Amino acid sequence: MKDIIQIKNISFNYPDQPLLFDKLSMDVHEGEWTAIIGQNGSGKSTLARLIDGLIVLKSGQIVVDGLTVNDENIFEIRNKIGMVFQNPEDQFVGATVEDDVAFGLENRQVPREEMHRIVEKSLRQVGMWEFRDRIPANLSGGQKQRVAIAGIVALSPKIIILDEATSMLDPRGRQEILSLVNEIKKQNKLTVISITHDIDEAAGADWVIVVNNGAIVEEDKPDNIFGDIEKLESIGLSAPFTSQLMTALKARGIDSHSQYLNDERLITWIKKLISTK
Amino acid sequence: MDQEINFNQVTHTYQVNTPFAQDALDNVSVTIAPGSFTAIIGHTGSGKSTLVQHINALLKPTTGEIAVYGRTINPNTTNKNLKQLRKHVGMVFQFPEKQLFEETVIKDIMFGPKNYGVSEQDARRDAEDAMKLVGLDENLSEKSPFDLSGGQMRRVAIAGVLAMKPQILILDEPTAGLDPRGHKEIMDLAQELHDQQHMTIILVTHQMDDVVDYASDVIVMDQGKIVKHGNPQEIFSNPQWVYSMHLDLPSSAEFATRLVDEGVPLRHTPLTIEKLADEIAQLVQGGQEHE
Ligand SMILES: Nc1ncnc2c1ncn2[C@@H]1O[C@H](COP(=O)(O)OP(=O)(O)OP(=O)(O)O)[C@@H](O)[C@H]1O
Ligand SMILES: Nc1ncnc2c1ncn2[C@@H]1O[C@H](COP(=O)(O)OP(=O)(O)OP(=O)(O)O)[C@@H](O)[C@H]1O
Ligand SMILES: [Mg+2]
Numbered sequence: 280m281k282d283i284i285q286i287k288n289i290s291f292n293y294p295d296q297p298l299l300f301d302k303l304s305m306d307v308h309e310g311e312w313t314a315i316i317g318q319n320g321s322g323k324s325t326l327a328r329l330i331d332g333l334i335v336l337k338s339g340q341i342v343v344d345g346l347t348v349n350d351e352n353i354f355e356i357r358n359k360i361g362m363v364f365q366n367p368e369d370q371f372v373g374a375t376v377e378d379d380v381a382f383g384l385e386n387r388q389v390p391r392e393e394m395h396r397i398v399e400k401s402l403r404q405v406g407m408w409e410f411r412d413r414i415p416a417n418l419s420g421g422q423k424q425r426v427a428i429a430g431i432v433a434l435s436p437k438i439i440i441l442d443e444a445t446s447m448l449d450p451r452g453r454q455e456i457l458s459l460v461n462e463i464k465k466q467n468k469l470t471v472i473s474i475t476h477d478i479d480e481a482a483g484a485d486w487v488i489v490v491n492n493g494a495i496v497e498e499d500k501p502d503n504i505f506g507d508i509e510k511l512e513s514i515g516l517s518a519p520f521t522s523q524l525m526t527a528l529k530a531r532g533i534d535s536h537s538q539y540l541n542d543e544r545l546i547t548w549i550k551k552l553i554s555t556k
Numbered sequence: 557m558d559q560e561i562n563f564n565q566v567t568h569t570y571q572v573n574t575p576f577a578q579d580a581l582d583n584v585s586v587t588i589a590p591g592s593f594t595a596i597i598g599h600t601g602s603g604k605s606t607l608v609q610h611i612n613a614l615l616k617p618t619t620g621e622i623a624v625y626g627r628t629i630n631p632n633t634t635n636k637n638l639k640q641l642r643k644h645v646g647m648v649f650q651f652p653e654k655q656l657f658e659e660t661v662i663k664d665i666m667f668g669p670k671n672y673g674v675s676e677q678d679a680r681r682d683a684e685d686a687m688k689l690v691g692l693d694e695n696l697s698e699k700s701p702f703d704l705s706g707g708q709m710r711r712v713a714i715a716g717v718l719a720m721k722p723q724i725l726i727l728d729e730p731t732a733g734l735d736p737r738g739h740k741e742i743m744d745l746a747q748e749l750h751d752q753q754h755m756t757i758i759l760v761t762h763q764m765d766d767v768v769d770y771a772s773d774v775i776v777m778d779q780g781k782i783v784k785h786g787n788p789q790e791i792f793s794n795p796q797w798v799y800s801m802h803l804d805l806p807s808s809a810e811f812a813t814r815l816v817d818e819g820v821p822l823r824h825t826p827l828t829i830e831k832l833a834d835e836i837a838q839l840v841q842g843g844q845e846h847e
């Protein structure tokens with residue numbers, strides 16, 4: 280599979296701060312959903328900003344879809360990446376919700392008719408079309424996150440980076456938005472990078488990268504990552520729901536003898552236990 | 557002093573009397589008991605943040621009144637003489653950035669106590685204690701609060717409020733952006749403040765598991781109205797209704813529902829992992845005893 284993002288031996292520090300990344304390398308596979316998890320301050324948002332060229336590397340190289348991130352390529356790269364920031368307020372530029380979503384399309388010189396069509400579709404997809412005349416700053420927290428996501432969805436980027444983009448949505452809303460992104464991913468071969476503290480969301484990803492203190496401590500399929508709960512807990516993370524239930528069952532003498540089961544497999548196993556009793 | 561919080565027919569309209577007027581609270585009457593641990597849940601935009609901002613008079617009602625801590629807040633309340641109220645009612649905002657303003661982390665956390673006349677030395681001690689409580693590394697003390705990660709900012713905002721030692725603590729989605737350990741630590745801390753110092757805790761949250769694990773009372777909001785007020789068992793007893801509110805059941809109940817759909821004959825809807833494991837164990841082991 281093609282690596283749509285290649286991060287090669289990068290080093291970075293904020294001004295007057297010690298090195299945050301010291302020769303870090305990783306790749307992101309095209310068309311996959313990659314979850315990045317790690318405790319507060321471990322460098323996840325910084326990594327996203329470096330990929331998007333918002334801050335500059337000290338050394339090393341980042342290649343996005345064949346282009347090295349540098350001043351020369353920056354606009355082309357930003358056209359490929361749609362980034363939803365951790366704080367949606369950092370993202371708003373338009374005076375109204377509608378203008379805000381239209382802004383990126385205007386920049387890309389999308390014809391007016393087409394632009395209106397896309398803006399309406401995107402706002403409807405996130406359930407915010409009724410709010411189109413509102414001032415983004417005067418929305419509730421979850422409404423802001425929805426508008427920020429609409430702004431990115433409208434641009435149909437090749438890569439979407441979600442930096443805790445659904446942290447303030449109600450439970451159903453979060454599922455709806457994640458399904459929406461998943462749907463777009465399937466249709467358009469979209470690559471998704473989701474920075475998240477929601478371990479159950481990460482458990483549903485194709486690939487999980489665990490960072491701690493500016494270093495990648497592990498990267499693998501969810502099944503392998505979530506097999507070693509103690510390791511995750513030792514760096515401030517937690518087990519997915521299914522692992523917690525398996526632990527509770529084990530304490531009651533019911534042991535699956537497997538490392539990790541996702542929802543479906545756990546349900547299948549429980550059904551089997553009960554039917555063969 | 558009377559710590560009951562009482563909303564009496566409160567309505568709030570943002571930008572009232574302008575073409576941009578937005579109704580956010582619609583005739584809300586509710587009493588939040590002193591010493592309770594009350595969770596406020598509801599879909600995006602249902603009015604939760606608007607509701608809690610009335611408790612320390614950051615917002616004033618458009619009509620109706622709120623009685624809190626021996627004060628009455630009504631449409632005519634001005635920003636004068638609110639200092640005592642705000643000392644007792646601490647509020648952590650949904651967006652922590654809104655709350656930070658000093659040059660350094662330590663100064664930011666010390667601001668509250670100093671503002672209420674605590675000496676420099678004591679304020680520093682309170683701030684350092686608060687930093688420990690929220691899991692902030694002391695080497696962040698001299699950093700600008702704006703040069704922090706999202707979760708670190710959140711912790712500074714919480715520490716700043718704790719350093720004031722309020723008696724009513726309002727937390728508006730305090731765990732959004734916190735890593736799993738931080739999440740558990742902050743929730744356990746809220747519980748400890750509640751249990752040991754009898755603080756009234758008001759928690760706005762989208763985490764149904766926290767509602768079950770920590771809250772004694774739950775208020776459900778929908779379109780600016782309070783549509784239900786009860787204990788977690790009552791609130792989650794009707795899944796269809798919960799879904800219609802754009803909410804979920806706690807993870808264990810959600811998983812139990814899926815098991816039942818798959819033909820596993822669970823008898824109750826367990827709200828916690830321990831109870832769910834008990835139910836499953838009973839089916840598995842209870843069966844074995846009969847053999
Ligand atoms: N503008 C800045 N100036 C100086 N230091 C910064 C700046 N932004 C972040 N940092 C520091 O860099 C480290 C990594 O921060 P980053 O925001 O990348 O973490 P994160 O993994 O996204 O954390 P969180 O889960 O809390 O969002 C932290 O220790 C933080 O204090
Ligand atoms: N400053 C404001 N000006 C105008 N309308 C506002 C303002 N703040 C909030 N609103 C509107 O009032 C309603 C209630 O908002 P509020 O922030 O109380 O919701 P919430 O329940 O906290 O939502 P969330 O879970 O998304 O944070 C929303 O429809 C929102 O758009
Ligand atoms: Mg971050």
Ligand SMILES: [Mg+2]
Pocket residue numbers: 419420421604605606650728
């Ligand atoms: Mg809110």
